[in-house]
Every structure is written in C-alpha cells, then in structure tokens.
Amino acid sequence: MSTQSGHPGESSWDYIVIGAGSAGCVVASRLSENQDHSMLLIEAGADTDNYLSTRIPIGYARTFHDESVNWKFYTEAESGLNGRTSYWPRGRVLGDSGSINAMVFCRGQQRDYDEWEALGAEGWDWPNVLEYFRKIEHVPFSSNPLRSSHGPVTVTTTEQAAHRLNRYFLEGCGELGFAMNSDYNADSCEGVRYYQTNINRKIRISSYTAYLDTARKRKNLTILTNAEVLRLTFEDKRCTGVLYLHDGSPAYSRTSRETVLSAGAIGSPVILHRSGVGPA
Numbered sequence: 001m002s003t004q005s006g007h008p009g010e011s012s013w014d015y016i017v018i019g020a021g022s023a024g025c026v027v028a029s030r031l032s033e034n035q036d037h038s039m040l041l042i043e044a045g046a047d048t049d050n051y052l053s054t055r056i057p058i059g060y061a062r063t064f065h066d067e068s069v070n071w072k073f074y075t076e077a078e079s080g081l082n083g084r085t086s087y088w089p090r091g092r093v094l095g096d097s098g099s100i101n102a103m104v105f106c107r108g109q110q111r112d113y114d115e116w117e118a119l120g121a122e123g124w125d126w127p128n129v130l131e132y133f134r135k136i137e138h139v140p141f142s143s144n145p146l147r148s149s150h151g152p153v154t155v156t157t158t159e160q161a162a163h164r165l166n167r168y169f170l171e172g173c174g175e176l177g178f179a180m181n182s183d184y185n186a187d188s189c190e191g192v193r194y195y196q197t198n199i200n201r202k203i204r205i206s207s208y209t210a211y212l213d214t215a216r217k218r219k220n221l222t223i224l225t226n227a228e229v230l231r232l233t234f235e236d237k238r239c240t241g242v243l244y245l246h247d248g249s250p251a252y253s254r255t256s257r258e259t260v261l262s263a264g265a266i267g268s269p270v271i272l273h274r275s276g277v278g279p280a
Contacts, residue, residue: 012254013040016242018229019263020045021096022207027260029211032221039221040253041212042244044228044263045069045092048208054099057197057204063100069093070100071267090266094225095208097264103204105155105196107133107185133185144186152210154200155185162194227251229268232259 017028020043028041051069053059063069073088091097110126117125134148139155173192174180181191198205216223227246232239241254 010252010254011040012256014038014255014257015260016040016042016253016255016258017260017262018042018242019096019261019268020094020208020212020223020225021091021262021264022098024260024262025095025098025207025210025212027262028221028223029215031260032215032218035218035220037220037257041221041223042227042229042242042253043094043096043223043225045094045096045225047223047225048094048099051093054093054095054206055203055209057103057199057202059204060100060102063091063093064089067092073267088266090264094212094223095206098206099204099208103197103199103206105137105153105185105198107189109189142183142186144183146186147183152205153198153207154205155196156199157194157196159194166194229263232261 014037015031017024017031017039020028020041024041024043028039031037032039046069048054051063053062053066054069065072069092071090071092073090075086075088077083077085089097089100091100093099113124113126113129117123117128130146134146135151136153137148137151137155138153139147139149141157170180170192179191181188181193183196184191184193185196203209212223215221224244224246227244229242229244230250231243233241233243233252239255239259241252242259243250243252245251
C-alpha cells in the first residue's frame with residue numbers, strides 16, 4: 001500500500017498509471033476494482049471538475065483552443081502544405097483528448113485489425129478486438145449482435161436531431177450510388193449515414209465520465225493532476241518508479257508491481273534512468 005497516499009513527496013504504490021486519457025482512465029478504473037491494491041494515477045493536465053465545457057457536448061468549440069485544457073500542438077512546417085503548419089489539439093485534462101473532442105464514435109476497419117495480426121500483432125485481429133469494443137459500449141438503437149447494450153459508454157445517433165436538409169443530402173448520395181449504411185460500426189463501415197456520438201442525455205460520455213469519475217471515489221486510488229512525468233527508473237528490465245513534477249515540485253513514486261505508460265503518442269518523451277544513481 002502507499003506509504004504517503006496522495007502526498008507529492010516520495011511514496012510507494014502497487015500500480016502507477018501514467019496519463020489519464022482514454023486508455024489511462026479505463027486502466028486505472030479496472031485495476032482499482034481490487035481494493036487490496038494501491039493505485040497512483042498521474043496526469044499532466046487539470047481536473048475536469050473546474051471546466052464545465054468538458055461536460056457539455058458543444059463545449060469542444062471552446063476547449064479546441066483553450067490552453068488550460070489543451071496542449072495546442074503544431075506540426076513543423078510541411079513542404080506538402082506549401083510550408084504551412086497543422087494544428088493538433090490534444091487534451092490536457094482528466095480524460096485528455098476524450099474530454100475535448102467532438103465525440104464521433106467510430107470503430108476502425110475490420111480488415112485493418114486482421115492485417116495487424118497477420119503482421120505479427122498477436123491478439124489484435126478483429127474477433128479479439130470486437131470483444132473489447134462490445135465491453136465499452138451501450139447502444140440502445142441497435143440490436144445487431146456486433147453491438148452491445150451493457151457497456152458504460154452510451155452511444156447515440158444524431159438522426160433525430162439532424163436538420164431536415166440532411167435527409168436530402170443522404171438521398172442524393174443514394175442516387176449517386178453510395179450505400180446506405182444503417183450502422184457503420186457493425187458489419188461494414190462503408191456507406192453514408194448519420195453520425196453516432198458518445199452523448200447521453202445531453203452530456204458527453206468520455207472514458208473519464210464512464211470509468212474514472214466513479215472510480216476516483218475509491219480509497220485505494222489516488223489521482224495527481226498537474227503532474228508532469230520526467231522519467232522512469234529501472235532495475236534491469238523492470239520499471240521501479242516514476243520521477244515527476246507535481247505543481248512544479250519534484251516527486252518520486254516507487255511501484256512494487258507494474259507501471260502502465262499511457263501518456264499518449266504525442267509530446268510524451270520518456271528518459272530511461274538506470275537505478276543505482278538515484279531517482280533524481
């Protein structure tokens with residue numbers, strides 16, 4: 001168990017999860033279900049409780065450029081874009097990009113997963129990942145066996161709320177030969193139809209609201225926000241701890257079981273530091 005639960009100084013935990021984004025929220029929630037394990041979740045961004053826009057669906061229009069919840073990344077100048085840069089918004093808040101995006105719910109193509117398996121990514125074929133897609137979602141508008149109604153993330157369709165002009169657009173697509181697809185997250189993703197979104201009762205449903213918002217009430221889970229990870233420490237090939245800044249002050253946390261790195265693919269470099277020299 002933690003020696004200093006919630007304290008930003010040196011402490012010890014069974015599990016440490018780095019990053020409270022779409023993956024980290026789920027991992028921290030599931031691991032903390034076992035009350036015998038102590039959990040530390042480290043997030044570089046802020047707490048969602050201070051930002052109403054992360055709960056309101058149209059709030060993404062505000063968070064899209066709000067540096068308090070958005071890293072606001074830009075690419076280097078791209079020669080193929082005549083030297084222009086591209087804006088890459090990334091979440092900087094509990095739930096990360098899942099708390100600031102537009103909530104369009106769309107699975108990947110089935111054949112992509114099968115190709116990953118064929119290339120050596122064992123367990124990533126479509127039948128395997130389908131099981132986890134179904135665990136995630138609650139889809140009240142579909143009875144397709146490839147969908148589920150038991151998961152924590154409610155998925156709804158925009159059909160009832162769409163402007164009537166959209167119907168004419170879809171009819172035009174049909175006249176041009178495009179397939180009408182009643183559920184692009186089921187048998188095939190090809191065709192045209194209204195968006196599906198992770199919204200329920202006018203509230204956005206992110207991995208934070210679906211998983212972590214409830215889990216954070218557990219006594220064995222401590223969440224640190226405004227905590228930026230600097231490096232991981234190792235003994236041989238085993239990660240032994242995490243060095244980070246919490247509210248600008250250095251801190252070090254050890255882990256007795258596992259460290260889960262889910263900090264995202266953009267803007268999260270990690271410097272590996274061999275133990276024996278110390279955590280600093």
